[in-house]
Amino acid sequence: MSILLDDTNAIVIQGITGKMGRFSVRDIADYGGRVVAGTSPRRAGAEVEGIPVFADMRTAVGETGADTALVYVPPAGALDAMLEAIDAGCRLVVYPGDGLPVADAIAMRAAARRSGAVVVGPNTPGVISPGKAKLGFMPSFCYRPGSLGVISRSGSLSYEVCHRLSRAGLGQSTVVGIGGDPVKGVNAAEAVAYFHDDPATDAIVYLGEIGGGDEYDLAAYAAQPDAKPVAALVVGRSAPRGRKMGHASALIDARADGHAAKIAALRAAGVCAAETLSQLVPEVERLVQPQAASA
Amino acid sequence: MFLREFEAKHLLQSVGVTVPGGTLIRDPAELDECALSYPLAVKAQVAGGGRGKAGGVVRAEDPAAVRSAARRVLSLDFEGERAEAVLLEPWLTAERELYLCVAVDGRAGGYVVLYAPQGGVEVEAGQPPTRYDVGSPNDFRGHELRDVLAAVEPDAALRESVVPLARQLLHLAASRDCVTVEINPLFVVEDGGLVAGDAKIILDEWAAFRSADIAEAIARARRGEPDLVRRCLEAGLMLVPLDGDIGLISGGAGMTMAVMDLIAEAGSRPACFLDCSANPAPQGYGLAFAMLDADPRVRSILVSIFGGATQMERVARVMTRLMAERDSDKPVVFRLNGTNAHQIDDIFAAAGLDNHATIEAAVATAVNVIGGGA
Structure with a gap:
C-alpha cells in the first residue's frame, strides 16, 4: 500500500497546455501514472500528448472518470481552480505552485475539509x-x-x-x-x-x-x-x-x-x-x- | 511586508478600531504649523520591531521638547533603517495595557487570536498569550473566544469589549491580506474604551497582485536595497544577504538552508541565502553571479541545485555560457543534480567544467579553495 496515491488514481491536469502541464503529461505517464484528461478554458477540444483537453473540470471528470487533480494555474486563479476540482468530486488535489496568498490557502483548506477531499500544497513538488x-x-x-x-x-x-x-x-x-x-x-x-x-x-x-x-x-x-x-x-x-x-x-x-x-x-x-x-x-x-x- | 505604525493605524481606523488622533510630520520644520496638546508621544515611523527599546518613542512635554525629540528619532539607526517620518500622538493615560493579535498560524490551519491581560514591551518575556484557534475566518465564534478569555481575564465587561474588537481585526486580516494584526499595547482608557496604542501589521507579499498597499510596501522596501540586491529581488530570486565568504547559488529554500548548514559545519560561512528556483534562466543566474562577483567579501561561489521542475540540462548550458562570459577570477564550484541530470556531464565536459557528485564534496572544495575550514 501507500498513502494518497497509487496506480488506481485517474489524473486530470488543470492548465495542461502550459509548459509545466505538457512536461508532466509525459513525465507522469513515463512513471506509470494514469493521466486521463486535461483542462484549459480556452483550448477545449485540443489534445496534449494524446490526452483530451476539456474546458472545465465538471466535463473532464464526467467524461473520463478522473478523481485526482494536478493544478498548474497561476496564483491569481489557483484557489478557483482548486475549488473547481473539489466541487467536481476529486478526492486528491495537488497544487505545486508557490506565491498563493495565505488567505486563499485558508479558504482552500476549509473547502477541502468540508468536502472530505485532500489537498496537498501549496509550494510542493x-x-x-x-x-x-x-x-x-x-x-x-x-x-x-x-x-x-x-x-x-x-x-x-x-x-x-x-x-x-x-x-x-x-x-x-x-x-x-x-x-x-x-x-x-x-x-x-x-x-x-x-x-x-x-x-x-x-x-x-x-x-x-x-x-x-x-x-x-x-x-x-x-x-x-x-x-x-x-x-x-x-x-x-x-x-x-x-x-x-x-x-x-x-x-x-x-x-x-x-x-x-x-x-x-x-x-x-x-x-x-x-x-x-x-x-x-x-x-x-x-x-x-x-x-x-x-x- | 511590515507596515509602519501610521499606515497600520490607518488600516485599523478603516475597520472602526479607535486609534489616538495623531499628526504625521516628515521634517521638524513642519511643527510650526501643528496645533498640538501636551504631553505627547514622539514616535519614529520604521518598518521593523524593537523600536521602543531602541529609543524611537519619546515623551515630550512642550514644543521645544517635541522639536528636539523629533530631530533625534529621525537621526537614529534602527537596524539599518532610518525613520522617514515621525508620528505625534497624545500621551494617553491608560487604566490597563492589554495585548491583542490576530495572525496566520499554521497549526490553527488559518487564523489565531492571541490575548494577554498584560501587554507592553515585556509581553514576549511573560506568560505566552492565550490562543483561540479560529482557522477559517467564517469559523470565528464570539462565544468561543469569550470562553477562552474567561480563563485569563477576570473583567467580564472588558471581555465583552475584546470579543467584537477581535472580530474587527480578523475581518481586517482576512479582507486585506494581513498575516499579522497586532495591537500592543491595547489601552483601556478611563471610560472603559479600547484604544490602539501601537499597531503592527504585516501584509502578505504574495497578495501584491490584488493589493496596491502591498505592492507599494514591497517597492518601498526594495528602494532601500543596494542596486544589485534590488535587481535580484525584482527578478524573483529569494535573497537574504548574510556576512560569510562563500557565495551560495541554490535552488529550493530547504535545500539552500541544508547547504548553508554544511558550509558552516565545514568551518566557513555563507555570504547569502540565495534561492534562484523561481528564475532558473540566464537572467536569474546572471544577476546572482553579478552580485556575488561584485561583493568583495565573497571569495568563492558554490552552485548547488537539485532540480525537479528545473530541467538540469538547461541549467548546465546556462552555466557554461555564464562561465564563458564572466569576468571574475573567483572560483566557482558546481554540484548539479535532478531532472535530466544524466546530460550534465557531457555538457560540462565540452566546456571544461567539473560537477561534484555530492554536496559534501562540493562544499569541501568551495571551502578549501579559499584556505578556509576547521
Whole structure:
C-alpha cells in the first residue's frame, strides 16, 4: 500500500497546455501514472500528448472518470481552480505552485475539509508512491519502492534525501511534499496520521526546517506509545533570527522556532533527529536496522 | 511586508478600531504649523520591531521638547533603517495595557487570536498569550473566544469589549491580506474604551497582485536595497544577504538552508541565502553571479541545485555560457543534480567544467579553495 496515491488514481491536469502541464503529461505517464484528461478554458477540444483537453473540470471528470487533480494555474486563479476540482468530486488535489496568498490557502483548506477531499500544497513538488505513480514534478530517479513514509516541507531537499535513501537501499512507500507555506492542505500532523494508518509504512522520515510548528506536532506523535519509528532532519541551523529563509514560514521569531529547540523537542519525543543533511541517512539506518547499527 | 505604525493605524481606523488622533510630520520644520496638546508621544515611523527599546518613542512635554525629540528619532539607526517620518500622538493615560493579535498560524490551519491581560514591551518575556484557534475566518465564534478569555481575564465587561474588537481585526486580516494584526499595547482608557496604542501589521507579499498597499510596501522596501540586491529581488530570486565568504547559488529554500548548514559545519560561512528556483534562466543566474562577483567579501561561489521542475540540462548550458562570459577570477564550484541530470556531464565536459557528485564534496572544495575550514 501507500498513502494518497497509487496506480488506481485517474489524473486530470488543470492548465495542461502550459509548459509545466505538457512536461508532466509525459513525465507522469513515463512513471506509470494514469493521466486521463486535461483542462484549459480556452483550448477545449485540443489534445496534449494524446490526452483530451476539456474546458472545465465538471466535463473532464464526467467524461473520463478522473478523481485526482494536478493544478498548474497561476496564483491569481489557483484557489478557483482548486475549488473547481473539489466541487467536481476529486478526492486528491495537488497544487505545486508557490506565491498563493495565505488567505486563499485558508479558504482552500476549509473547502477541502468540508468536502472530505485532500489537498496537498501549496509550494510542493507533489506526491510520489515509488513504483506506482507520481503526481508532481519530482525527479523520478531519486525514488525506489520501500517502507519509509517521507514527509517534507521542502521540494529540492526531499529529492536530495530520497536519492540518498534509495542509494542506501532504503526505499519509500510514499513521499509527500507538504510544502513550505504556513497554511497547508495537508500539514505534518495529518501526513503522519496517514502514514500511521498505512500498513506498508514501517517508519517515518520527516524533513523540516526552522519556523512554524509542524516539528512540534511531529514530536507529539512520536511521543505516543504506539507511534511508528520516526527520524527527522531540521535544516536552518545557520539561519539568522528574524529573516525569512525563502519559505513563507521559515522564520525564526521566537526561541521555539529555532533549530536547537526543535532538535531538542524531537529527541525528547524519541525521534532520531539529524542536525545536518549528512547525518540523516545514518539516523534512518539506526531507526530501521538497530542491530546492524549497534554492531 | 511590515507596515509602519501610521499606515497600520490607518488600516485599523478603516475597520472602526479607535486609534489616538495623531499628526504625521516628515521634517521638524513642519511643527510650526501643528496645533498640538501636551504631553505627547514622539514616535519614529520604521518598518521593523524593537523600536521602543531602541529609543524611537519619546515623551515630550512642550514644543521645544517635541522639536528636539523629533530631530533625534529621525537621526537614529534602527537596524539599518532610518525613520522617514515621525508620528505625534497624545500621551494617553491608560487604566490597563492589554495585548491583542490576530495572525496566520499554521497549526490553527488559518487564523489565531492571541490575548494577554498584560501587554507592553515585556509581553514576549511573560506568560505566552492565550490562543483561540479560529482557522477559517467564517469559523470565528464570539462565544468561543469569550470562553477562552474567561480563563485569563477576570473583567467580564472588558471581555465583552475584546470579543467584537477581535472580530474587527480578523475581518481586517482576512479582507486585506494581513498575516499579522497586532495591537500592543491595547489601552483601556478611563471610560472603559479600547484604544490602539501601537499597531503592527504585516501584509502578505504574495497578495501584491490584488493589493496596491502591498505592492507599494514591497517597492518601498526594495528602494532601500543596494542596486544589485534590488535587481535580484525584482527578478524573483529569494535573497537574504548574510556576512560569510562563500557565495551560495541554490535552488529550493530547504535545500539552500541544508547547504548553508554544511558550509558552516565545514568551518566557513555563507555570504547569502540565495534561492534562484523561481528564475532558473540566464537572467536569474546572471544577476546572482553579478552580485556575488561584485561583493568583495565573497571569495568563492558554490552552485548547488537539485532540480525537479528545473530541467538540469538547461541549467548546465546556462552555466557554461555564464562561465564563458564572466569576468571574475573567483572560483566557482558546481554540484548539479535532478531532472535530466544524466546530460550534465557531457555538457560540462565540452566546456571544461567539473560537477561534484555530492554536496559534501562540493562544499569541501568551495571551502578549501579559499584556505578556509576547521
